[in-house]
Amino acid sequence: xxxxxxxxxxxxxxxxxGCAPTRDERDSFWKLKVSRRGAFGLGVIGVAALAAFxxxxxxxxxxxxxxxSWDDVQRxxxxxxxxxAEVTRIEGLIQSLTQKVAETQAAxxxxxxxxxxxxxxxxxxxxxxxxxxxxxxxxxxxxDASARKAGQVASQIYRNGGDDTSLxxxxxxxxxxxxxxxxxxxxxxxxxxxxxxxxxxxxxxRNTAQSLTDQAEVARDERDRLQQVAEQKMVVAQQAADxxxxxxxxxxxxxETMQAQLxxxxxxxxxxxxxxxxxVAARAAEEKARREAEAAAAAAGGGGGNPGTGGWxxxxxxxxxxxxxxxxxxxxxxxxSSSFHYGADLANGCGSPIYAANSGTxxxxxxxxxxxxxxxxxxxxxxxxxxxxxKPGGIAVRNGQWVDxxxxxxxxxxxxxxxxxxxxxxxxxxxxxxxxVSFMEDRxxxx
Numbered sequence: 001x002x003x004x005x006x007x008x009x010x011x012x013x014x015x016x017x018g019c020a021p022t023r024d025e026r027d028s029f030w031k032l033k034v035s036r037r038g039a040f041g042l043g044v045i046g047v048a049a050l051a052a053f054x055x056x057x058x059x060x061x062x063x064x065x066x067x068x069s070w071d072d073v074q075r076x077x078x079x080x081x082x083x084x085a086e087v088t089r090i091e092g093l094i095q096s097l098t099q100k101v102a103e104t105q106a107a108x109x110x111x112x113x114x115x116x117x118x119x120x121x122x123x124x125x126x127x128x129x130x131x132x133x134x135x136x137x138x139x140x141x142x143x144d145a146s147a148r149k150a151g152q153v154a155s156q157i158y159r160n161g162g163d164d165t166s167l168x169x170x171x172x173x174x175x176x177x178x179x180x181x182x183x184x185x186x187x188x189x190x191x192x193x194x195x196x197x198x199x200x201x202x203x204x205x206r207n208t209a210q211s212l213t214d215q216a217e218v219a220r221d222e223r224d225r226l227q228q229v230a231e232q233k234m235v236v237a238q239q240a241a242d243x244x245x246x247x248x249x250x251x252x253x254x255x256e257t258m259q260a261q262l263x264x265x266x267x268x269x270x271x272x273x274x275x276x277x278x279x280v281a282a283r284a285a286e287e288k289a290r291r292e293a294e295a296a297a298a299a300a301g302g303g304g305g306n307p308g309t310g311g312w313x314x315x316x317x318x319x320x321x322x323x324x325x326x327x328x329x330x331x332x333x334x335x336x337s338s339s340f341h342y343g344a345d346l347a348n349g350c351g352s353p354i355y356a357a358n359s360g361t362x363x364x365x366x367x368x369x370x371x372x373x374x375x376x377x378x379x380x381x382x383x384x385x386x387x388x389x390x391k392p393g394g395i396a397v398r399n400g401q402w403v404d405x406x407x408x409x410x411x412x413x414x415x416x417x418x419x420x421x422x423x424x425x426x427x428x429x430x431x432x433x434x435x436x437v438s439f440m441e442d443r444x445x446x447x
Contacts, residue, residue, distance in 0.1 A: 067093065067254055073261045074273045083265050090262045097251045104244040108367055111233070111240035116369020118230040123342060125226045126432050129219035136212035139205045146202030227431055234364055234376075238399050241366025256280055294396065308444030311405045315357045315387065316412065316423040318348025320447055324435045330419055342433045343386070343426035344447050347412075350391065350421035354410040356403040357385045357425070357440075365399050371424065372415025377403065384431070388424035389415055 068090060076086035257280050264276040307313050322345035360379035368374035373390035375397065391413025403409055414421045425447065427436040440447050 068258070068261055070261070070273055070277045073264055077265055077273060087262060087265050090258050090265070094255065094258055094262070097247075097255055101244070101247045101251050104240070104247040108237070108240040108244040111237040112367030113369045115230070115233040115237035115367075116371060118226070118233040119368070122223065122226040122230040122431075123433055125219065125223035127340070129216055129223045132212055132216035132219050136209050136216055139209035139212060143202050143205035143209055146198050146205060150199040150202060231431070237368070238364055238366055242399065245366075256283065307406070308440070310443055311358050312440065312443040312445050313355060313357060313406045314346075314440075314445050314447060315355050315385070315425050316346040316348055317352060318346050318422075320437075321345045321347040321422055324437050343388070343424045344436045345422045345424055346447060347420065347422040350412060350414070351394070352412045352421075353408045354387055354390065354412055354423050356405055356407045356409050357427075357445075358383075359405045360384070360403065362397050362399055362401045362403060362409070365395050365397055365401075368416070370417035372418060373410070373413065374416075375409055377409075382430040384428045385436075386424075386426035386428065388426070389413055389418045389422060391415065391421070 068086060072086065076082040260276045260280045264271075264273050322341055324341055324344055326339060327341050328339075356377055358377075358379045360377040362375060363378050363384075364374065364376040366374065368388065371386075371388035373388075373392070373395055375387045375390065375395060376384055377387075378384045387410060389412070390410040392415060394411035394413055395409075396411070397403055397409045412421050412423050418424075425436055427434050427439045437447055
């Protein structure tokens with residue numbers, strides 16, 4: 001039901017910009033999304049996605065189904081041999097959890113960088129194809145203009161019946177002197193030479209235009225191929241990010257408890273196991289309350305300002321610190337920024353909320369190379385939006401999740417190649433970048 005609502009709402013938005021694809025294209029594009037894996041233990045965390053990065057299931061599989069209970073700890077505490085065995089077991093589990101987190105995070109970083117590189121190669125291919133086509137169109141214009149000019153000259157010469165009539169007109173009323181006659185003949189020669197030059201320019205421009213058109217067609221094929229590569233890399237990166245998150249979730253669910261259990265086993269004071277258990281439970285309750293409060297705030301939304309047309313809202317507060325288009329690269333300890341800016345930067349301070357620019361389905365939520373933590377939302381009708389440089393742990397949505405327009409989806413940071421906390425906001429039409437400033441302005445939103 002939500003998918004259909006998203007399609008209908010976003011189709012109207014895309015038709016406003018005159019960029020809507022056909023129904024078949026729209027349906028095909030809508031189906032291109034990554035389904036989220038459900039919550040899973042360390043023994044089943046994205047084996048297919050991680051295999052390419054050399055991350056196996058590891059020792060944690062053997063332990064995943066048998067985390068110690070507090071009853072186990074209490075029983076072991078009363079027997080020295082059992083206590084020593086339980087200490088060894090828990091230390092092994094802690095080491096396994098830590099190792100799995102490190103492995104999956106490393107794999108996610110590799111996949112993230114490959115996704116970014118593939119996406120940027122696709123963007124560069126768009127530019128190449130567009131520039132070649134623009135040059136071809138320019139040469140076609142020159143050829144057309146030159147051909148029209150040559151035709152006008154020829155018409156002027158021959159409009160009265162060809163060479164004989166033209167010569168009669170030339171000699172009619174001519175001066176009596178031979179010098180005058182030679183001057184008129186010279187003028188005609190120059191006239192004809194000029195027309196030949198115009199014609200030659202037209203032919204050369206037409207040939208150049210055809211060559212550039214052929215090159216542009218090849219470049220478009222390469223662009224489309226690279227788009228497919230980028231989408232495939234995104235799928236792998238999402239799987240790796242999900243695996244890393246699953247490992248973190250597994251660690252968060254068990255590490256503190258096991259550390260407290262280990263402390264209880266090693267404790268020689270009169271402190272009871274029940275006391276350790278109560279402390280863990282209290283902190284878990286606090287964490288649960290905090291997460292629920294954040295989830296409620298995200299669900300409540302609030303938008304980034306007054307809504308525009310078609311459900312669009314401003315994705316972030318603050319001023320625009322960098323616009324779309326060519327720019328002078330900025331360099332720092334993290335390297336240099338690109339010479340072309342595919343998005344618009346909005347700066348409202350570290351940790352400030354980022355909103356979904358319109359309703360849709362999240363089809364990526366994870367790392368993306370120099371973009372840092374990144375979210376992409378499909379709004380339907382071939383329109384999608386991207387949100388980059390999200391703070392560590394600041395992604396508030398998951399892949400496959402439906403979000404409403406104006407819902408909090410993340411919090412601003414400076415991850416990736418960033419030079420201060422801000423939101424890097426992009427808009428895509430059928431996956432290809434477009435100017436987000438003008439796109440949003442056409443919908444009554446000023447970014």
